[in-house]
Amino acid sequence: MEDFEEEQQRRKKPRRGANGFDAAAAAERRKRIDAERRQLPAWAARDQLLSLLQQHRTLVLVGETGSGKTTQIPQFLVNARFGFGSGTGQTSVKPRAANGVDQDPGDAGPSTSGRGQANGAWGGGGGNCIAVTQPRRVAAMTVARRVAEEMGTPLGQKVGYAIRFEDATSPATRIKYMTDGLLLREALVDPALSRYRVVIIDEAHERTVSTDVLLGLLKGVQALRGDDFRLVVMPSGALRGDDFRLVVMSATLDAGRFVDFFPGAVAGLIRGRQYPVQVMYTARPEDNYLDAAVCATLQVHTEEPPGDVLVFLTGQDEIDSAERLIKDKLASLPRSQPATVGEGAEGAGEGADGADPSAPAPAPGGPDSLLVLPIYAALPPEQQMRVFEPAPPGVRKAILATNIAETSITIPGVRYVIDTGYVKSRDYNAKLGLESLAVVPVSQAQARQRSGRAGREGPGKALRLFTEADFGQLEQTTPPEITRCNLASVVLQLKAMGIDDVLGFEFMDPPPRAAILRSLELLFALGALDAAGKLTEQVGQRLSRLPVDPMYGRVLLAASDMGCALEAVAVVAMVATENVFHTPRAKEKEWRSARLKFVAREGDHLTLLNVFRGFSELPKESHKARTQWCSDNFVNIRALRKAEDIHTQLLRFLGPPSPPGLGLPLRSCGDDPTPLRRALAAGLFPHAARLQPDGSYRVLATGRQVFLHPSSVLLDRKPPALVFSELMHTTKTYARDATAVEPRWLPELAPTFFAAKAPGQA
DNA sequence: AGACACTCTT
Known part of the structure; x- marks a missing residue:
């Protein structure tokens, strides 16, 4: 709902009377606002x-x-x-x-x-x-x-x-x-x-x-x-x-x-103004935090006074599972019971007080009075918006959320927080050039932030599904992201600002030296830096102006040389956009068949291009047509709109000469995929890999064994050579967003790189 | 054969 909120913000017009500015009303309002201000x-x-x-x-x-x-x-x-x-x-x-x-x-x-x-x-x-x-x-x-x-x-x-x-x-x-x-x-x-x-x-x-x-x-x-x-x-x-x-x-x-x-x-x-939040811990460590979260949710529901529950989980899959578990358990609760039964039920009837007695309100703590709502970034906007709607009288919302609810969104009505104590966290191994995504314990600061979500509107309660002793063992704060991410863009930007000694740059928490060195090597391989580490004019200067990952910037430059810049811009816009596809577990058949019509045999990048083209052909002014198309195709409209914005911005930056454009030729290769595949190879060559007899791939630059991500359209085709967007280690090391390339293109497009590391040698 | 926290860019 990021962009849902954005749209709401944009639509709000300054308050005006019928004849323009209503001075009296505005003055009245400002007086009230002024009084509020002085209380802060x-x-x-x-x-x-x-x-x-x-x-x-x-x-x-x-x-x-x-x-x-x-x-x-x-x-x-x-x-x-x-x-x-x-x-x-x-x-x-x-x-x-x-x-x-x-x-x-x-x-x-x-x-x-x-x-x-x-x-x-x-x-x-x-x-x-x-x-x-x-x-x-x-x-x-x-x-x-x-x-x-x-x-x-x-x-x-x-x-x-x-x-x-x-x-x-x-x-x-x-x-x-x-x-x-x-x-x-x-x-x-x-x-x-x-x-x-x-x-x-x-x-x-x-x-x-x-x-x-x-x-x-x-x-x-x-x-x-x-x-x-x-x-x-x-x-x-x-x-x-x-x-x-x-x-x-x-x-x-x-x-x-x-x-x-x-x-x-x-x-x-x-000092701030926050309502108190009572923090509780479990007496013993939980061996399954998902089950524990499900039980805790039901316990709050059946025993606590009204107020919505916010449960912090680590990802979409886990949220799906928790939702099913909670619904199963709810079904076994008594359907109707007097509001006064059971300890802690006092006050639980509050929400039903004003209800029409002839239309039986859901029993407080009963199965019909809990509304389970998932929220995570990849969820389509219309489903995300449901968490912001107030629950009907007598009904309690249980919101199952990822970290999105920690800072990015605030859900009204929350009085209870259940914290599993875990988060899915990105990490970067510079030596292997490998990103990983793993479930790790939260930091103390994070746990406090989560608990604080219960005290936005009134006193709240937070249940931490770990012991107080465990809390003491947690890191105080989460290490800054800059110490655990790929630094290619950062290093390029510093160089572009004239900071040549990147290793000597005064970071508050310096990233690992290996991560900086690796980025320097990559930028050199792309031609953005010369052997002395200076920004090159032809490539480095230009790449620094493009708000995309340097490898993709390189794809764009190559594409403009190869006559396929229009296609490359669309591909890069799509790759820079996350959560394009909506893949609900319950409708796997449906989204799989919807996906088929976009699949390009050349790979994921061209598949994304097909999706973008399909979306672009819709009438821009018809919000309805666009929403319908996206929902029919299990495509996230928020992602597509973002891709559209990036697409427009990139065209502006590449196109007409300064300012701000680079004045590069923006041509189309039409239906011939080859120039685009070559352009992708020309920028993604550090991520080129060759098929191994066992069906896995070997990254030419590092020799590392990787697997095609199960979401890749190339999974059952397995071309002899491919380039991919990124590596992500979860249960295995997966290559994501892959395109088939001809092996001979690689030494041709990146001679220096592959002269030093002969293909296949690794 | 088997899966993806969250932001953000003149």
């Missing part, structure tokens, strides 16, 4: 925060849930005209970029004069905007909307947001909510981030890859823009000069890490 804990800390930030270049702010930090602090800064100079336009600082290239800050920000001068608050060197980063798109949009409302300005003017595919900002924007990934992209063009006077990294404790790279960059930015830093407190209390400020906001008490990382940083704490 952040409000009480306002003066102290401003004073801290005048004296320190970096503020690490621990803001607990409900403190109002995200919405209020940017407003405090703007209203206090903090750090935006006194309007004289004088500047004593000329910042230098990290790469040593002089940079005129006046050029970097979009139209900093004009309007800025008009209210007398702006001016001075550098930009005049506050960037506030969020890990998620929806958060950037919703928070921006709220803050615009609080400030009584139309969204996109003084307060705006920017996310991929969408820019709701203007030259007047002073507070810009944006995704962390987007700010990172901007740093590619402007490594000093000179258009921002203040950068606020929100939800820093989540430690997304983008957040971590930004933290490293910002440390450099600070050194650079603080070079000539002088504290000049003006009579107005404002500061002068390029007084760049950084605020790192985090929800947990790991502030010390951030303070240690940024020289001269100071930490502050704003």
Whole structure:
């Protein structure tokens, strides 16, 4: 429902009366909003925060849930005209970029004069905007909307947001909510981030890859823009000069890490407002957490007062199983029983109180009064939306969720959380170049986050399906993602920003050296780096501009040479999109037969192309036709719309000459699959593999034995050679998204690579 | 022969 929420957000129009802006209603509303604001804990800390930030270049702010930090602090800064100079336009600082290239800050920000001068608050060197980063798109949009409302300005003017595919900002924007990934992209063009006077990294404790790279960059930015830093407190209390400020906001008490990382940083704490959650543990370890979760759900249902239950499980399969188990057990419960029977039943009748006595309400704790609802990312939007609908009176919802419910979505009505204590986690083995997906115990911080989901609307209860002693043994926090992922894109971006010594880059938690080295090797093999590790103009420069994995960027460049860029763009857009197919266990026959009409004998990439083409042929304006087609074909409409957006963006980046395009020829190979297969081979050659007598494959570059993923259309065809998108180790090492290639193409398309490692030798 | 947590990109 990510995009369900996104759409809802977009559809909301500023409140207007019949004749445009209804001033009276707006004033009334703002008065109420203003009163709400003043109740927030952040409000009480306002003066102290401003004073801290005048004296320190970096503020690490621990803001607990409900403190109002995200919405209020940017407003405090703007209203206090903090750090935006006194309007004289004088500047004593000329910042230098990290790469040593002089940079005129006046050029970097979009139209900093004009309007800025008009209210007398702006001016001075550098930009005049506050960037506030969020890990998620929806958060950037919703928070921006709220803050615009609080400030009584139309969204996109003084307060705006920017996310991929969408820019709701203007030259007047002073507070810009944006995704962390987007700010990172901007740093590619402007490594000093000179258009921002203040950068606020929100939800820093989540430690997304983008957040971590930004933290490293910002440390450099600070050194650079603080070079000539002088504290000049003006009579107005404002500061002068390029007084760049950084605020790192985090929800947990790991502030010390951030303070240690940024020289001269100071930490502050704003208490939150959360309802208490009573945390309970099991007395003994559970040997089957799935069964335990099922029992616990039923126990809550039959014994606890009304309130929905949120159960954290690890994946789609497990959720399917749990759903069946719960329904089976429910069927054996007595169908009708008085509300007062059994201990703990007092209060359980509450939900049925207002019901019509002639129409028998479901018995509280009975089989009809529990509504079991799955939620995970791959679930089609219309099914996801069901968890947001309130349960009918007397009915309790049990939501079986993956990690999606940990941060990405908030489900109303939840008062009970059941935490299995496990999560499916991605890991990366740099030595083997292998990603893996495994069920692992959560961290303590994660368990707390999950429990907190019970206390959003009132006091709640959390049942942890492990012992208190086990909790003590858990890692305190989950290792940052950057230490356990493929770094090809990150390394390419750092190189493109002029950071040549990637191994020496100051990460807060450095990734394994082997992971960086492996990425350097890959980028060299792709031709993005030369032997000295410098970004190459022809390939490296271009790849860094394309918002796709470097291997796929290489596919696009090759495809434009080979006359099949149009097809390659569609394929890459589809590969970058997860959960294209909906594969419910109960309807396996149906989705298998639906899939057949898209299957291309050449492999999964061309199959995805067929799906994209099928979807593209539908009339764009007919939401109904598109939804129907997707549902008929067991294709996820959310994924296809995303692929469509990426497709459009890639065409723009590749097509018409700068800005922003690379000016490459965008031609079609029509129905001839060969050029496209060659283009795929030209970018994915590090993932080329040859068939072994036993039906497995051997990766040419590493010699590693891998298996075709069971979802591959090539599974029963087994071509002698193929290239694949990625390796994933679950029960075995699987190659996903494969396309058959001619073995002779490989040394032809990547001579250097295969000269060093002769095919078949490995 | 047998399966895939979650975000995100000028």
